[in-house]
Amino acid sequence: MVPLVYLVEIGYSPVTIGLIYAASGVANTIGYTPFGVLADRFGRKMFLILGSALPALAYAIFGLTLDPYLLIVASVIGGVGLAGGLATAITSPAVLPLLAESSPNENRTTLFAVYQGVYTVGLSAGSFLSFLPSVLTSGLSQRDIAAHSESYFVMAVLMVVSVIPLLLLGERMKGGRASVDATSPPPGEGPAEGRPEPRRFGSITSWSKIAKFSIVFGISGLGFGVIIELLPTWYNLRFAVSEGTVGVWVAAAQLLSLVALPAIPFLVRRQGTINVSVRAGIVSCIPLIMMPFSGSFELAASLFVVRSMIMSIYVPVIQSYIAGAVSERERATTFGIVFTAWGVANSAGTVLAGDLLGANLLIIPFVIGSAAYLSSSLVIFRFFRGKRLPEEAPVTLVGPQNTPASH
Numbered sequence: 074m075v076p077l078v079y080l081v082e083i084g085y086s087p088v089t090i091g092l093i094y095a096a097s098g099v100a101n102t103i104g105y106t107p108f109g110v111l112a113d114r115f116g117r118k119m120f121l122i123l124g125s126a127l128p129a130l131a132y133a134i135f136g137l138t139l140d141p142y143l144l145i146v147a148s149v150i151g152g153v154g155l156a157g158g159l160a161t162a163i164t165s166p167a168v169l170p171l172l173a174e175s176s177p178n179e180n181r182t183t184l185f186a187v188y189q190g191v192y193t194v195g196l197s198a199g200s201f202l203s204f205l206p207s208v209l210t211s212g213l214s215q216r217d218i219a220a221h222s223e224s225y226f227v228m229a230v231l232m233v234v235s236v237i238p239l240l241l242l243g244e245r246m247k248g249g250r251a252s253v254d255a256t257s258p259p260p261g262e263g264p265a266e267g268r269p270e271p272r273r274f275g276s277i278t279s280w281s282k283i284a285k286f287s288i289v290f291g292i293s294g295l296g297f298g299v300i301i302e303l304l305p306t307w308y309n310l311r312f313a314v315s316e317g318t319v320g321v322w323v324a325a326a327q328l329l330s331l332v333a334l335p336a337i338p339f340l341v342r343r344q345g346t347i348n349v350s351v352r353a354g355i356v357s358c359i360p361l362i363m364m365p366f367s368g369s370f371e372l373a374a375s376l377f378v379v380r381s382m383i384m385s386i387y388v389p390v391i392q393s394y395i396a397g398a399v400s401e402r403e404r405a406t407t408f409g410i411v412f413t414a415w416g417v418a419n420s421a422g423t424v425l426a427g428d429l430l431g432a433n434l435l436i437i438p439f440v441i442g443s444a445a446y447l448s449s450s451l452v453i454f455r456f457f458r459g460k461r462l463p464e465e466a467p468v469t470l471v472g473p474q475n476t477p478a479s480h
Contacts, residue, residue: 091427109409
């Protein structure tokens with residue numbers, strides 16, 4: 074669904090919409106780190122199930138009321154906006170370590186790409202559901218508000234059903250202890266492979282890497298909040314397009330991004346995870362900065378499709394690098410802290426975007442956001458140039474000079 078355009082159509086100002094969506098990012102900020110630590114401590118499966126069920130409550134609230142204060146509550150709980158509120162704060166630090174522990178190191182990036190593909194298909198289906206209210210309105214002669222309410226109830230039921238497969242999910246690492254076939258951590262971090270290690274609450278050995286990853290994700294979170302979070306609102310203000318039209322193009326961007334996913338294993342083998350991340354991040358800024366100067370909605374949306382295809386490479390590759398760079402026993406904690414930095418910046422960026430759009434400043438968000446994304450890629454290169462994961466073969470490095478790879 075694309076509720077942003079609907080909120081504009083019923084009279085909400087961009088500033089109010091920005092606050093509703095920023096609340097989701099604030100909830101991320103509060104929840105990511107503690108839930109990441111708890112997932113490493115007590116096991117990740119239970120948190121994945123809990124976080125996956127919470128959006129049903131958020132959707133039910135959206136279906137029952139248009140009160141802006143209650144919509145903020147729904148945004149905090151989850152399921153409103155890409156930030157996802159507490160629901161995403163609970164699931165995100167848990168799901169990626171669960172994926173990483175289910176695959177050998179050399180296949181991890183491929184598995185993360187597959188996960189990205191499945192997730193993208195789900196987002197695309199949700200975007201196509203933007204037509205559901207209009208179908209209910211025209212086909213069943215319902216009022217627009219009633220049609221949207223029923224659509225949210227449908228999504229709430231879908232979220233409840235989605236939890237069922239998770240109940241059958243296995244977990245190798247529970248309560249801070251891994252089985253004897255645990256993934257070996259990077260040299261100098263954690264025990265040797267096969268030696269169980271008790272997970273002491275609060276003990277973290279990768280602070281330096283976590284701090285660097287947090288800076289990278291904080292900068293990109295600002296770019297996401299300033300541009301992407303309120304992009305459907307920008308489309309509506311700039312080109313006066315409907316909710317259904319925006320939903321189709323958002324779905325197209327997500328589906329077409331699947332085209333790039335099969336190339337990820339090949340690119341990583343040839344260039345290495347860091348080089349692929351840096352190059353994808355930089356190239357993705359080109360269509361983004363061109364969007365506000367587009368003469369039509371179709372051109373702007375097409376540029377975003379191109380950007381989405383490039384970012385579909387960046388996301389699983391950088392996530393795989395993070396998972397491989399730290400000890401298996403603190404992966405959820407790492408992702409929790411890193412995503413907290415993203416959430417802080419995303420919230421600030423969303424509020425800023427709401428103010429800018431409310432003042433009809435439709436170009437400045439793209440300037441700020443593109444600069445943030447570009448800076449994030451350059452910071453990755455600065456921090457991790459030449460620092461390969463144990464499973465990676467030597468690669469040619471980005472930049473004018475090659476330096477010996479080191480850990």
